[in-house]
Amino acid sequence: xxxxxxxKCLSPLALLTRRLSAPEFITQCCYHKKVVDHYxxxxxxxxxxxxxxxxxxxxxxxxxxxxxMKLQIEVDDHGKIVDARFKTFGCGSAIASSSLATEWVKxxxxxxxxxxxxxxxxxxxxxxxxxxxxxxxxxxxxxxxLADYRLKQKDDQQEAARASI
Amino acid sequence: xxxxxxxxxxxxxxxASRLPLWLGSEGRAASSQPKELxxxxxxxxxxxxxxxxxxxxTTPMDPRVLDAMLPFQVxxxxxxxxxxxxxxxxxxxxxxxxxxxxxxxxGADPREIIFTSGATESNNMAIKGVARFYKxxxxxxxxxxxxxxxxxxxxxxxxxEGFSITYLPVMSNGLVDLELLEASIRxxxxxxxxxTINNEIGVHQPMKEIGQICRSKGVFLHTDxxxxxxKIPLDVTDCKIDLMSISGHKIYGPKGVGALYVRRxxxxxxEPLQNGGGQERGLRSGTVPTPLAVGLGAACSIAQQEMxxxxxxxxxxxxxxxxxxxxELPDVIMxxxxxxxxxxxxxxxxxxxxxxxxxxxxxxxxxxSGSACTSxxxxxSYVLRAIGTDEDLAHSSIRFGIGRFTTEEEVDxxxxxxxxxxxxxxxxxxxxxxxxEGIDLKSIKWTQH
Numbered sequence: 307x308x309x310x311x312x313x314k315c316l317s318p319l320a321l322l323t324r325r326l327s328a329p330e331f332i333t334q335c336c337y338h339k340k341v342v343d344h345y346x347x348x349x350x351x352x353x354x355x356x357x358x359x360x361x362x363x364x365x366x367x368x369x370x371x372x373x374x375m376k377l378q379i380e381v382d383d384h385g386k387i388v389d390a391r392f393k394t395f396g397c398g399s400a401i402a403s404s405s406l407a408t409e410w411v412k413x414x415x416x417x418x419x420x421x422x423x424x425x426x427x428x429x430x431x432x433x434x435x436x437x438x439x440x441x442x443x444x445x446x447x448x449x450x451x452l453a454d455y456r457l458k459q460k461d462d463q464q465e466a467a468r469a470s471i
Numbered sequence: 472x473x474x475x476x477x478x479x480x481x482x483x484x485x486x487a488s489r490l491p492l493w494l495g496s497e498g499r500a501a502s503s504q505p506k507e508l509x510x511x512x513x514x515x516x517x518x519x520x521x522x523x524x525x526x527x528x529t530t531p532m533d534p535r536v537l538d539a540m541l542p543f544q545v546x547x548x549x550x551x552x553x554x555x556x557x558x559x560x561x562x563x564x565x566x567x568x569x570x571x572x573x574x575x576x577x578g579a580d581p582r583e584i585i586f587t588s589g590a591t592e593s594n595n596m597a598i599k600g601v602a603r604f605y606k607x608x609x610x611x612x613x614x615x616x617x618x619x620x621x622x623x624x625x626x627x628x629x630x631x632e633g634f635s636i637t638y639l640p641v642m643s644n645g646l647v648d649l650e651l652l653e654a655s656i657r658x659x660x661x662x663x664x665x666x667t668i669n670n671e672i673g674v675h676q677p678m679k680e681i682g683q684i685c686r687s688k689g690v691f692l693h694t695d696x697x698x699x700x701x702k703i704p705l706d707v708t709d710c711k712i713d714l715m716s717i718s719g720h721k722i723y724g725p726k727g728v729g730a731l732y733v734r735r736x737x738x739x740x741x742e743p744l745q746n747g748g749g750q751e752r753g754l755r756s757g758t759v760p761t762p763l764a765v766g767l768g769a770a771c772s773i774a775q776q777e778m779x780x781x782x783x784x785x786x787x788x789x790x791x792x793x794x795x796x797x798x799e800l801p802d803v804i805m806x807x808x809x810x811x812x813x814x815x816x817x818x819x820x821x822x823x824x825x826x827x828x829x830x831x832x833x834x835x836x837x838x839x840s841g842s843a844c845t846s847x848x849x850x851x852s853y854v855l856r857a858i859g860t861d862e863d864l865a866h867s868s869i870r871f872g873i874g875r876f877t878t879e880e881e882v883d884x885x886x887x888x889x890x891x892x893x894x895x896x897x898x899x900x901x902x903x904x905x906x907x908e909g910i911d912l913k914s915i916k917w918t919q920h
């Protein structure tokens with residue numbers, strides 16, 4: 307166990323210039339400044355009304371694993387995501403991953419949001435290998451929110467169909 | 472590939488012409504360029520060093536200890552085992568004085584103190600040494616689940632050699648159950664190892680009672696007293712301790728030195744781990760580093776003088792910290808027994824907030840956590856798991872270490888920052904939100920990841 311202090315880490319470009327045979331000798335003890343930025347100024351923390359039919363809620367992870375993410379999206383009638391909110395119980399990288407996820411889904415359509423991959427999130431935040439699961443959980447949260455939204459839409463359609471009979 | 476013993480950093484410090492071929496001509500020409508890849512940690516221009524609140528990890532050296540050590544680095548530099556000249560004699564005399572100072576602190580005879588490279592080596596020596604010496608008749612060793620990794624790992628090695636080890640569980644307050652301990656002693660038990668004060672949760676085991684049990688059953692008692700020596704009164708005769716590990720850098724002494732107390736009456740025999748010229752009664756060969764030994768001795772003698780005052784002060788500061796935090800924040804749990812503890816080690820779990828994110832929030836205070844994220848694996852601390860902490864609370868724990876040089880202002884600052892950041896993180900936490908809405912978190916089916 308060790309105390310941590312926030313600091314910049316190497317840019318990916320410096321890593322690429324090393325020869326592949328060189329051994330890994332840098333221990334990344336500090337956070338990338340992007341992670342720190344998202345952590346200190348998180349975007350879109352909050353809650354949307356989960357009972358609204360335009361809101362999809364994704365709750366992924368488990369407290370026992372130390373990572374729980376709740377991501378909510380509000381979709382307008384044209385299938386475009388107009389608002390997103392998150393709440394996370396997790397380390398700095400988890401908070402940054404979910405904050406970035408909410409930033410990215412805003413303005414995308416429901417289908418485009420499905421294309422967001424954990425590798426993109428990890429690359430953007432320069433996550434070290436030990437923190438890659440945080441980005442995976444963020445991707446799962448997006449998918450869970452979208453799935454919940456679709457489920458609500460399907461239920462609405464079924465209800466509308468039943469009502470019209 | 473690199474031969475063993477050479478590191479990449481030492482390679483780069485060589486002149487360019489002597490770099491190995493596999494680095495290529497590019498490596499030789501650009502030998503200055505890879506140096507920036509050796510990430511040197513330097514503070515930014517206006518960045519201040521964090522407040523140090525991690526006294527269980529290590530302690531700064533007391534300036535008086537440094538004063539005692541310095542002459543032996545540059546002036547009295549002889550090998551203490553040189554019998555034939557004054558350099559050796561003066562070093563030996565200093566070493567023996569240091570030995571007496573260590574012995575006085577724990578109520579031992581100087582002939583019972585062996586200098587080692589630290590508590591890890593002392594633990595290894597004690598456990599492996601005693602077990603292997605008596606292995607003809609006794610093949611059982613007992614320890615607890617909350618021991619330091621070096622003790623647990625030594626026991627694992629013994630297991631692979633054919634010994635049988637009992638890892639005693641602890642109760643939810645961190646203390647061992649004395650009846651269970653007594654019941655697990657078998658006729659073929661050679662050693663029982665229990666640490667006096669736990670480095671993660673600060674619980675103080677009932678050493679007197681355990682010593683009584685061991686003596687009555689003819690089992691050697693070893694204790695890892697790295698966190699206890701110099702902080703609480705410890706007497707090896709009183710507690711009937713046969714072996715004790717001492718660490719220099721936990722008692723405001725130098726790093727790289729420790730000691731092992733090995734009882735002479737009744738004699739405890741050990742198989743040495745390190746063989747050589749027979750120094751330290753043949754139990755630990757190798758030149759005793761005079762400056763470090765003198766430093767350890769000075770640290771012990773200072774600790775003996777300052778013990779009562781330090782203990783009062785540390786208790787006062789720790790109470791201040793805990794009372795203030797618990798008064799302002801709900802759902803904060805102290806891990807480990809509230810009474811039987813060393814006050815300077817406070818381990819708190821802040822429910823619904825993850826430990827590593829809190830450490831990041833408290834970035835101008837140097838703290839430690841029992842959270843998984845700060846270890847390489849995703850497993851939370853095994854000590855917290857052994858005391859039965861819920862997994863989510865184990866992820867939420869922070870250890871505050873208070874020591875001789877902690878000031879009231881530091882404690883107040885830490886408390887204020889902690890309260891503010893915990894509230895902020897709870898606002899960001901879905902678990903806190905669910906609890907506020909009245910949902911029972913244990914009833915939810917979480918997605919396993």
